[in-house]
Amino acid sequence: MGLILSLNPGSSSLKAALRAPDLVRSVRVERVGDPEGTLRVDGDTRPFSGDLGAAVDAVAGVCAAPEAVAIRVVHGGDRPGPALWDDALTHELRALVPLAPLHQPGSLETYEHARRAWPDARFVACFDTAFHQALPEASTRLPIPADLAALGVRRYGFHGLSVESVLLRRPDLGDTVVAHLGSGCSVTAVAADHTPRHTTMSFTPTGGMMSATRSGDVDPAILPYLIERHGMTASGLRDLFDHHGGLAGISGRHDVRDLLDADDEAARLALEVFVRSAAMAIASCATTLDDWRALVFTGGIGEHAAGLRDRITCRLPLPRLGVAVHVVESDEELVMDHQARLLAT
Numbered sequence: 001m002g003l004i005l006s007l008n009p010g011s012s013s014l015k016a017a018l019r020a021p022d023l024v025r026s027v028r029v030e031r032v033g034d035p036e037g038t039l040r041v042d043g044d045t046r047p048f049s050g051d052l053g054a055a056v057d058a059v060a061g062v063c064a065a066p067e068a069v070a071i072r073v074v075h076g077g078d079r080p081g082p083a084l085w086d087d088a089l090t091h092e093l094r095a096l097v098p099l100a101p102l103h104q105p106g107s108l109e110t111y112e113h114a115r116r117a118w119p120d121a122r123f124v125a126c127f128d129t130a131f132h133q134a135l136p137e138a139s140t141r142l143p144i145p146a147d148l149a150a151l152g153v154r155r156y157g158f159h160g161l162s163v164e165s166v167l168l169r170r171p172d173l174g175d176t177v178v179a180h181l182g183s184g185c186s187v188t189a190v191a192a193d194h195t196p197r198h199t200t201m202s203f204t205p206t207g208g209m210m211s212a213t214r215s216g217d218v219d220p221a222i223l224p225y226l227i228e229r230h231g232m233t234a235s236g237l238r239d240l241f242d243h244h245g246g247l248a249g250i251s252g253r254h255d256v257r258d259l260l261d262a263d264d265e266a267a268r269l270a271l272e273v274f275v276r277s278a279a280m281a282i283a284s285c286a287t288t289l290d291d292w293r294a295l296v297f298t299g300g301i302g303e304h305a306a307g308l309r310d311r312i313t314c315r316l317p318l319p320r321l322g323v324a325v326h327v328v329e330s331d332e333e334l335v336m337d338h339q340a341r342l343l344a345t
């Protein structure tokens, strides 16, 4: 079977895996666009301060030409599964930029760079939203009038590829809450039959629990207040809630590694608000399950920050409920590889 390259542009990283179908090469760029960024090719890490386009080009420099390239796209609208990427799809995905402004432009840019690097490959778009198309209406319907809901204002849900990768590795956990804590953070309740019951991110990846630079849910009345009293504009509000909220909003720093190393009050407060936000999201998602059995931590923070995991689980009566805690490495690239093999080879 042929070589497939999976490209996963996240809000702070680019992860790539070349498979045949066994893993041939793994590339990971962390802190994309940051002077302290790194590029890891298999086990070898070096500094890398380039932007996303340069990161895709760096992947191209170390990967043999693939038969197909799978690209993670955060917002796929109502699409229930992956799609072959053509000009019509590019047009469709561009229209969704306002619904995922931190991510959608990066996926489109990744596609453009990858197409230049591998003009003969087939391209597949793999959507974060697709898994959540099976959410019940009681979860997708927001408490707003029907005419606004009919305009498409609804919960979509994100990190679906990550949740699918957890279920691929651990299919037998029973009713599960998956806490994906990365640069973007979301919590999803999944029934034992792998259907989603609820997820915290909503119309866009800005909503839900707080993230590295995103505020998550805030009192909606704050918006008209800031517009009327402080003259804020729509683009100013978008910038505030997407770039200057979350950990960054409270502490001026968005990387949990920096906050754990710091010894100041703002860093401590940011982490405490984060811990509460995660614990509350987990508890509220669990209310949609019939027989809660497992809590899975995944994503960069969920997998690596053991101290924060403990602080979150301490707030939840997990032993009394008989809920087991697991740490499962998110492998969105593996799910994308499977999807592309079915669609493009």
Ligand SMILES: Nc1ncnc2c1ncn2[C@@H]1O[C@H](COP(=O)(O)OP(=O)(O)O)[C@@H](O)[C@H]1O
Pocket: 010, 011, 012, 013, 014, 181, 182, 183, 184, 212, 254, 255, 256, 257, 299, 300, 301, 304, 305
């Ligand atoms: N060893 C670590 N300890 C604590 N946090 C970590 C560690 N490694 C990574 N992280 C956190 O994980 C975040 C990135 O998560 P990741 O899921 O890889 O990001 P993305 O959302 O870009 O896919 C970083 O912002 C960092 O805060």
Ligand SMILES: CC(=O)OP(=O)(O)O
Pocket: 009, 010, 011, 012, 074, 128, 158, 159, 182, 183, 184, 185, 205
């Ligand atoms: C949807 C989302 O927030 O993705 P990421 O965690 O990669 O930013």
Ligand SMILES: [Mg+2]
Pocket: 010, 011, 182, 183
């Ligand atoms: Mg990610």
